[in-house]
Amino acid sequence: MKTNSDLKSLLETLQFLYDSGEVDVLDASPVNRLNAIKESKPAPVAPSVEELQDIKLLEKVSKTEARRKAEELAYNANTLDELYKALLSFEGCSLKTTAINTVFSDGVSTSDVMFVGEAPGADEDRLGKPFVGQSGQLLDKFLAAAGFSRSKNVYITNTIPWRPPGNRQPTPEENYICMPFLERHIELVQPKMIVMLGSTALKTLHNPKEGIVTLRGKWMPYTTSHKGFTVDTLPIFHPAFLLRSPSQKRLFWRDILSVRLRSETV
Numbered sequence: 001m002k003t004n005s006d007l008k009s010l011l012e013t014l015q016f017l018y019d020s021g022e023v024d025v026l027d028a029s030p031v032n033r034l035n036a037i038k039e040s041k042p043a044p045v046a047p048s049v050e051e052l053q054d055i056k057l058l059e060k061v062s063k064t065e066a067r068r069k070a071e072e073l074a075y076n077a078n079t080l081d082e083l084y085k086a087l088l089s090f091e092g093c094s095l096k097t098t099a100i101n102t103v104f105s106d107g108v109s110t111s112d113v114m115f116v117g118e119a120p121g122a123d124e125d126r127l128g129k130p131f132v133g134q135s136g137q138l139l140d141k142f143l144a145a146a147g148f149s150r151s152k153n154v155y156i157t158n159t160i161p162w163r164p165p166g167n168r169q170p171t172p173e174e175n176y177i178c179m180p181f182l183e184r185h186i187e188l189v190q191p192k193m194i195v196m197l198g199s200t201a202l203k204t205l206h207n208p209k210e211g212i213v214t215l216r217g218k219w220m221p222y223t224t225s226h227k228g229f230t231v232d233t234l235p236i237f238h239p240a241f242l243l244r245s246p247s248q249k250r251l252f253w254r255d256i257l258s259v260r261l262r263s264e265t266v
């Protein structure tokens with residue numbers, strides 16, 4: 001049985017809670033106070049112009065720093081093996097974090113002819129070799145018809161050694177950051193000619209005003225910025241484009257024959 005003093009102390013406790021703002025203590029159903037905390041969270045605020053400028057500046061700094069690191073690693077490599085190891089140790093390109101393999105090259109590194117594609121796709125990423133998927137198999141057929149093969153007389157690489165997620169094109173920033181590795185690759189192989197497969201390879205090496213449709217089939221010299229090694233280069237369509245537009249195979253074949261012809265005279 002409750003005594004008067006019990007009731008007094010209960011009333012005092014209720015008064016205390018009421019005075020503290022806990023007016024729901026007398027509600028029939030329980031109150032989840034966590035909801036109130038969640039609801040009182042401030043809504044996210046869009047960054048100010050100044051903050052956006054800071055973010056852009058940070059991105060620019062990290063891009064410049066990544067490129068500087070790529071130059072340091074690539075230019076210190078004196079063999080293809082060292083260049084491959086330099087790529088394995090490079091952490092400046094985020095594509096590496098989602099790729100399975102670092103796809104370096106395939107073929108004979110002493111060949112006169114070096115092919116440069118865009119970036120590995122899913123098959124290349126899985127197997128660790130460039131141009132092993134559908135477009136690579138088509139490329140191999142054209143090469144064989146012109147007397148070329150990876151096991152004898154061509155060398156193949158890409159502008160980027162890591163697969164972009166979803167097979168998207170590499171961004172200009174990714175190509176800019178990884179460029180020293182491609183340049184050093186060219187300097188170490190010292191090919192007599194480079195065939196650029198598609199617009200990404202063309203843009204990465206030459207950044208021309210005209211596109212691949214205008215420039216394909218036209219030989220143009222390229223000089224590396226590091227050691228000043230000069231080599232003849234030829235833009236041609238990417239074999240993946242031929243899979244979508246088979247009528248362009250005629251021009252592709254003409255360009256491959258141009259490579260064959262030149263390789264007989266160098």
Ligand code: URA
Pocket residue numbers: 117118119120121124129130131132133135136158240
């Ligand atoms: N496309 C490319 O550009 N490179 C490859 O290695 C495969 C597909």
